[in-house]
Amino acid sequence: MKKRPTRVLLVLAAAASFVSCGRSKPVLNIYTWADYFKPDIIRRFERENGCRVVIDTFDSNEAMYAKLKAGAAGYDLLTPSSYMVSLMNSQEMLQPLDHGLLPNAAHVDPEYLEIAIDKTMHHSVPYMIVNTGLAYLKSKVADFVPSWSMFDRADLKGRITLLNDMRETIGAGLKSLGYSLNSTDPRELRQAKEVVLRWRARIAKFENEQYKTGIASGEFLLVHSYSGDILQVQRENPDVAFAIPREGTAISVDDLVIPKTAGEVRLAHAFINFLHDPRTAAENTVFLSYLCPNREGYALLPAELRDNPAVFMPPELRARSEIFADLGAANALYVKIWDEIKSAK
Numbered sequence: 001m002k003k004r005p006t007r008v009l010l011v012l013a014a015a016a017s018f019v020s021c022g023r024s025k026p027v028l029n030i031y032t033w034a035d036y037f038k039p040d041i042i043r044r045f046e047r048e049n050g051c052r053v054v055i056d057t058f059d060s061n062e063a064m065y066a067k068l069k070a071g072a073a074g075y076d077l078l079t080p081s082s083y084m085v086s087l088m089n090s091q092e093m094l095q096p097l098d099h100g101l102l103p104n105a106a107h108v109d110p111e112y113l114e115i116a117i118d119k120t121m122h123h124s125v126p127y128m129i130v131n132t133g134l135a136y137l138k139s140k141v142a143d144f145v146p147s148w149s150m151f152d153r154a155d156l157k158g159r160i161t162l163l164n165d166m167r168e169t170i171g172a173g174l175k176s177l178g179y180s181l182n183s184t185d186p187r188e189l190r191q192a193k194e195v196v197l198r199w200r201a202r203i204a205k206f207e208n209e210q211y212k213t214g215i216a217s218g219e220f221l222l223v224h225s226y227s228g229d230i231l232q233v234q235r236e237n238p239d240v241a242f243a244i245p246r247e248g249t250a251i252s253v254d255d256l257v258i259p260k261t262a263g264e265v266r267l268a269h270a271f272i273n274f275l276h277d278p279r280t281a282a283e284n285t286v287f288l289s290y291l292c293p294n295r296e297g298y299a300l301l302p303a304e305l306r307d308n309p310a311v312f313m314p315p316e317l318r319a320r321s322e323i324f325a326d327l328g329a330a331n332a333l334y335v336k337i338w339d340e341i342k343s344a345k
Helices: 007-021 039-049 061-069 082-090 103-107 148-152 165-177 186-200 211-217 227-234 263-276 278-288 315-319 329-343
Strands: 027-033 052-058 125-137 158-161 223-225 242-245 250-256
Touching: 027 165, 027 263, 027 278, 039 052, 039 263, 039 278, 052 061, 061 082, 061 278, 082 250, 103 278, 103 315, 125 148, 125 227, 125 278, 148 165, 158 186, 165 223, 165 250, 186 263, 186 329, 211 223, 211 227, 211 278, 223 227, 227 242, 263 278, 278 315
Parallel strands: 027 052, 158 223
Antiparallel strands: 125 223, 125 242, 125 250
16 A cells, blocks of 8 residues: 555654553554554544554565564554465464454455455455556546556657556556456466566656656656545546556555564454444545445445545456455566566666
8 A cells, every 4th residue: 555645643643642641551563554544543542442552664565574574573463465464374474363352343345355365354354445547637638548558558658657566567467468467377477568568668657656746747647556546636636537447457455464473462453443443444544545345434434435436446347356466486477577677678
């Protein structure tokens, strides 16, 4: 998941909670993406549980994983993406969850669980869902079609960005060809590489953060983007539109998990349960512009989110979309192709 421009708010919230809760109270140490909880929600949890919440942040799943594998301990709760959760669980880095401490897990949307990797929530509970797609300026991009083929448009050359993300961008190439974004078929991956190399000739750059300000200002006309980012941008510039490609896309999910080394296991369960209270889930969804898959929380969302296909993907598109899977040894194929794409002249 991506950053929100509210880092200062979380720092202030953490400082305030430190003073108000005091050093003697239990501490919940969370390792997560930057700006990933509404500050009011953190403060409310601290008051209700007589604790202090300390947040440390990572900027990629791989960085988080490497830090933990190097021996970092002391964290009670993590929010990795599902494919990384799968890898960590296979390496016995996570604790199984005690569902007796998670009554609000009953609110998790069963339609989401049908496509989830951990369908029984044995070791993870979904936190936020984000859909990848195409953002564009309605007044500048004529004859827009919701398709990955938009990256082939010669008239947009130099005004396009692709995500600087191996799985997302190679996955887009695979989906454009009708293949699974989790393909491990060398022939399909070679074809996807050729597609992305063709797109590379059209783009301004690979970009994960500045595409948001770029599309808002008109510097870029078409960007490979995350739904929550674009919903935030649309508040500033209503000329920005977002579409899910008709070939299908990536559904990214960040999960709530408890590492094997956690010290505050019951408090971590309490926080997971708190986040899936329907009121909290809805409040966090509005703040982040990503979707917490909490069925009872949906009714509490404003109509502009409930009716937005960027948040609630239409069933026919959802059926053609996928969650990233852990590829195991086959991940090396993607690394090789990505290196070749990035180093191409």
